[in-house]
Amino acid sequence: MAGPHLPISGSAPEQGVSTHCPYCSLQCAMTLTPREHGAGPVLEVAGAPFPTNRGGLCEKGQSSAELLAHPDRLTTPLVRDGSGARDEPFRAASWDEALQRIADALTVAQERFGPDAAGLFGGGGMTNEKAYQAGKFVRVALRSASIDYNGRFCMSSAAAAATKAFGVDRGMPFPLSDIARADTVLLVGSNPADVMPPAMRWFAAGRERGARHLVVDPRYTATAAAADVHLQPVPGTDLALANGLLHLAVKHRLVDTAYIAERTTGWPAVKRAVRQYWPDRVERITGVPVRVMERAVRVLAESRATIILSGRGAEQHAKGSDTALAWINLALALGLPGRPFSGWATMTGQGNGQGGREHGQKADQLPGYRMLADPAAREHVAGVWGVDPDELPQPGVSAYEMLDRLGTDGGVRALVVMASNVAVSAPNAAHVRERLRALDFLAVSDIFLSETAELADVVLPTTQWAEEDGTMTNVEGRVLRRRRAVDAPEGARSDLAVLADLAGRLGRGEYFDDDPRTVFDELRRASAGGKADYAGITWERIEAERGVFWPCPSEDHEGTPRLFRDGFPTPDGRARFHVVHHRDAAETPDDEFPYRLTTGRSRAHYQSGTQTRRTKALLDAEPEPTVEVHPDLAARLGVADGGDLLLRTRRGSARLRVRLTSTIRPDTVFAPFHWAGEQTINDLTNPALDPASRMPEFKVCAVELTAVPTTTREDA
Numbered sequence: 001m002a003g004p005h006l007p008i009s010g011s012a013p014e015q016g017v018s019t020h021c022p023y024c025s026l027q028c029a030m031t032l033t034p035r036e037h038g039a040g041p042v043l044e045v046a047g048a049p050f051p052t053n054r055g056g057l058c059e060k061g062q063s064s065a066e067l068l069a070h071p072d073r074l075t076t077p078l079v080r081d082g083s084g085a086r087d088e089p090f091r092a093a094s095w096d097e098a099l100q101r102i103a104d105a106l107t108v109a110q111e112r113f114g115p116d117a118a119g120l121f122g123g124g125g126m127t128n129e130k131a132y133q134a135g136k137f138v139r140v141a142l143r144s145a146s147i148d149y150n151g152r153f154c155m156s157s158a159a160a161a162a163t164k165a166f167g168v169d170r171g172m173p174f175p176l177s178d179i180a181r182a183d184t185v186l187l188v189g190s191n192p193a194d195v196m197p198p199a200m201r202w203f204a205a206g207r208e209r210g211a212r213h214l215v216v217d218p219r220y221t222a223t224a225a226a227a228d229v230h231l232q233p234v235p236g237t238d239l240a241l242a243n244g245l246l247h248l249a250v251k252h253r254l255v256d257t258a259y260i261a262e263r264t265t266g267w268p269a270v271k272r273a274v275r276q277y278w279p280d281r282v283e284r285i286t287g288v289p290v291r292v293m294e295r296a297v298r299v300l301a302e303s304r305a306t307i308i309l310s311g312r313g314a315e316q317h318a319k320g321s322d323t324a325l326a327w328i329n330l331a332l333a334l335g336l337p338g339r340p341f342s343g344w345a346t347m348t349g350q351g352n353g354q355g356g357r358e359h360g361q362k363a364d365q366l367p368g369y370r371m372l373a374d375p376a377a378r379e380h381v382a383g384v385w386g387v388d389p390d391e392l393p394q395p396g397v398s399a400y401e402m403l404d405r406l407g408t409d410g411g412v413r414a415l416v417v418m419a420s421n422v423a424v425s426a427p428n429a430a431h432v433r434e435r436l437r438a439l440d441f442l443a444v445s446d447i448f449l450s451e452t453a454e455l456a457d458v459v460l461p462t463t464q465w466a467e468e469d470g471t472m473t474n475v476e477g478r479v480l481r482r483r484r485a486v487d488a489p490e491g492a493r494s495d496l497a498v499l500a501d502l503a504g505r506l507g508r509g510e511y512f513d514d515d516p517r518t519v520f521d522e523l524r525r526a527s528a529g530g531k532a533d534y535a536g537i538t539w540e541r542i543e544a545e546r547g548v549f550w551p552c553p554s555e556d557h558e559g560t561p562r563l564f565r566d567g568f569p570t571p572d573g574r575a576r577f578h579v580v581h582h583r584d585a586a587e588t589p590d591d592e593f594p595y596r597l598t599t600g601r602s603r604a605h606y607q608s609g610t611q612t613r614r615t616k617a618l619l620d621a622e623p624e625p626t627v628e629v630h631p632d633l634a635a636r637l638g639v640a641d642g643g644d645l646l647l648r649t650r651r652g653s654a655r656l657r658v659r660l661t662s663t664i665r666p667d668t669v670f671a672p673f674h675w676a677g678e679q680t681i682n683d684l685t686n687p688a689l690d691p692a693s694r695m696p697e698f699k700v701c702a703v704e705l706t707a708v709p710t711t712t713r714e715d716a
């Protein structure tokens with residue numbers, strides 16, 4: 001990996017700069033060290049000792065520096081001349097021209113259609129400072145309600161459920177290393193072996209101690225292969241399975257009545273409700289044999305410390321928040337949350353998926369995980385911002401609802417997208433691309449010309465992780481420092497600076513700063529007294545203490561690695577059970593669309609693929625996507641391994657290479673969403689939304705499968 005630029009910054013660069021990976025929420029610690037290499041300096045990436053990754057990195061983290069000096073890297077703003085059709089080619093523009101175009105377009109949209117016609121779509125990969133600045137920019141500079149972000153597609157169901165049940169949403173209410181201390185870990189729709197490989201050391205350490213692991217997944221994943229029990233449900237039936245396991249737990253007298261009496265409310269109604277989930281009925285709904293459910297319950301019965309770990313497989317459904325609540329009910333009935341090495345947790349996904357949802361990027365939130373509709377919250381945050389609380393807009397609509405209405409009456413007309421590639425990653429993506437084209441104006445900030453940036457009027461080149469300072473909050477709720485190791489290329493600017501500059505052009509510059517540390521200190525004040533309280537966290541403490549867990553209300557508070565030991569942050573201090581019932585997926589197979597499609601991740605690629613589809617090492621590992629098909633189904637369809645399959649749903653179609661595998665249910669196919677063009681799996685997915693979380697149903701829809709003549713990659 002040689003690079004034309006990469007001037008090294010920092011005081012003692014030869015010792016390497018300690019920072020964390022640009023990708024997922026495990027935020028593995030790494031050291032970046034400059035090395036001379038033929039054409040010029042390059043950055044060597046090495047895993048560093050840290051309480052999460054203990055020196056480990058997956059292939060994505062290992063190869064991350066390849067993108068710093070990548071030839072596709074955007075290093076100058078791009079604009080299109082003319083208006084409307086956006087079929088003119090991009091031309092390079094100055095920052096001044098590009099930013100003024102954006103400010104003018106936002107202003108014109110608001111003048112013509114009202115304040116909410118200008119909006120921002122953000123991302124959970126942004127640092128805490130950027131996420132905070134984005135939320136403040138929309139509320140203070142634009143005075144618009146129109147902001148939401150890709151975390152709505154990721155964590156919203158788990159977040160809604162945790163907030164209802166526990167009164168707070170910190171994905172993992174305990175350190176990751178607790179996994180090694182649990183007797184039993186039950187993973188529901190979570191595949192860490194592929195999505196967070198270095199985390200598997202904690203699972204392996206548990207198993208060496210004799211722990212037993214259970215995996216609920218329609219696929220026999222690498223995670224399932226390392227476990228003791230695999231429950232293989234029909235996609236979209238986890239709620240019934242959880243209720244069925246709770247039914248059996250009641251029957252076998254496993255519920256912790258003392259815990260329920262002391263620490264919870266709402267049990268009697270749930271106990272009654274799960275009577276209907278007798279084992280053979282649950283087998284009929286889920287396809288999980290009664291004897292496998294019985295086996296799972298026997299493991300739970302013998303366990304003194306059990307962790308239930310949820311992932312997107314259980315959550316990305318039109319009933320995702322109720323499904324998460326069903327598993328939380330099981331956890332509460334077994335008396336787990338707040339007990340040592342026990343509890344319910346969800347694995348947050350994006351680099352700053354946890355912090356990204358705490359500082360006000362979400363349509364209904366203010367910093368500190370406060371709610372925008374709450375008068376006291378408005379008062380506090382407006383006080384920190386120095387504005388009148390009545391000036392703050394009310395909550396806006398969720399991510400998909402915003403995208404679905406772009407360019408329509410009442411919808412956003414001028415949009416800024418930061419750190420998300422919705423043209424590939426949103427559900428019903430062909431429709432979303434059509435709505436993006438219908439906008440009066442689209443600006444996209446990215447490292448590369450993503451599929452969303454290709455549709456823009458203005459594209460802004462942004463800085464990358466190794467070029468910036470800031471903080472990230474990892475999967476455990478531990479706040480970490482991102483540190484600068486190299487200078488950004490001449491033309492790239494951080495979103496933090498972009499938002500501050502735009503605010504100035506909109507006449508609100510006095511409220512904004514572009515220095516990450518200054519912004520973090522303001523974030524601390526804005527979050528003070530909120531659920532996600534960062535008031536006591538300083539950059540110095542993060543460095544000295546290897547991260548600080550929130551809530552941390554003051555500088556002499558040690559931070560909170562483990563929540564719920566002494567109570568839950570609900571009005572009465574108790575956790576709440578919720579009655580939840582199974583219902584069918586929004587779309588079930590029929591004569592025209594006879595199979596189920598589920599989607600998710602593969603190990604070598606990340607999200608919409610903007611970054612990893614440009615990384616040589618990762619493309620070598622996985623050059624193209626495949627659709628996983630069971631051999632029995634393949635025989636019925638008349639397709640062989642390596643053959644091509646046309647997948648079609650009510651929304652669109654995609655063409656993918658077949659990978660035969662008996663690890664998947666024969667009534668279901670699986671495909672990753674990391675690819676674009678003819679392989680955009682989200683052209684097929686169902687945007688049916690969860691009523692509470694507004695999460696789309698990425699994880700199940702009805703599909704028609706047709707064998708088609710095989711093409712080579714080049715003529716595809």
Ligand SMILES: Nc1nc2c(c(=O)[nH]1)N[C@H]1C(S)=C(S)[C@@H](COP(=O)(O)OP(=O)(O)OC[C@H]3O[C@@H](n4cnc5c(=O)[nH]c(N)nc54)[C@H](O)[C@@H]3O)O[C@H]1N2
Pocket residue numbers: 024025154188189190191192194195196216217218219221233234235236237238311312313314348349350353598599600601602603604605606607670699700
């Ligand atoms: N390599 C890689 N790692 C990543 C990412 C990436 O894109 N690539 N993304 C990061 C992000 S943002 C996230 S959110 C996490 C996601 O991490 P995970 O949630 O672990 O990932 P997914 O692959 O989306 O889904 C997990 C599993 O759910 C299963 N599943 C599908 N439908 C159902 C169902 O109805 N019920 C159940 N029980 N399971 C089902 C799938 O077969 C899959 O194995 O990964 C993070 N890490």
Ligand SMILES: Nc1nc2c(c(=O)[nH]1)N[C@H]1C(S)=C(S)[C@@H](COP(=O)(O)OP(=O)(O)OC[C@H]3O[C@@H](n4cnc5c(=O)[nH]c(N)nc54)[C@H](O)[C@@H]3O)O[C@H]1N2
Pocket residue numbers: 123124125126127150151153154155312316349350417418419420421422424425426427445446447448450462463495599600601606607608609610611673681682685698
């Ligand atoms: N079918 C299906 N679809 C899914 C999912 C699924 O399981 N199945 N999972 C959903 C989930 S969990 C998630 S999290 C979403 C993720 O989907 P996206 O939001 O599209 O995620 P990324 O591909 O990470 O997009 C981040 C973009 O921002 C750029 N970028 C990175 N850092 C920065 C930065 O600091 N500033 C700026 N301006 N740009 C930056 C990257 O190059 C990339 O183009 O996808 C969702 N979509």
Ligand code: SF4
Pocket residue numbers: 021022023024025026027028053056057058059060061062195196197198199
């Ligand atoms: S597991 Fe996640 S944080 Fe760790 S190296 Fe891989 S992508 Fe980066």
Ligand SMILES: [Mo]
Pocket residue numbers: 153154155349350353
């Ligand atoms: Mo995610």
